[in-house]
Amino acid sequence: MIADTPKPPYYAVIFTSLRNEKDAGGYAEAAARMLERARRHPGFLGFESARGGLGISVSYWRSLEDIAAWRRDGEHRLAQRQASRWYDAYRIRICRVEREYGD
């Protein structure tokens, strides 16, 4: 689903990744659990995800402080430490959304 975000400004975390072939079940379970947990975190505004060869997930947040707090969340930090098991490479970009339009 396309996220139903508010009028800008707000913030986006673009997470781009190349998965390795390992531990598909463990990865899917951890990803679903992290999304469920993020949704309940203060300032969470929405989430979009797609995977072809490359995976792109974008989460939307009210403020940089909310993003920083989510990054420090205990279960999230555990998942971050396991990331090298699941990804050949990844990139995280923290952005301020300035304008939005669509149809």
Place this chain on the structure above:
Amino acid sequence: MIADTPKPPYYAVIFTSLRNEKDAGGYAEAAARMLERARRHPGFLGFESARGGLGISVSYWRSLEDIAAWRRDGEHRLAQRQASRWYDAYRIRICRVEREYGD
């Protein structure tokens, strides 16, 4: 491929879309042609794309002025006018990338 972008700040256009079932060939051809054209446009820094049910494409740019100029490009405007043929819904978000990290 994960885009090899420079040190922030720079800009990102997050294009999230739901494709309809129509004109797969015409769509693929137009998408490839637009990417080829964007790559040659001043200020283009990189591109990432993935599609599951949802499609997410992110293009990276040096400045908001470069994004505005690309949006006004003649062939790009023709493609924009055809967008309703290919998409059930789409959302475009213009962002300033403030921080980047990865592995």
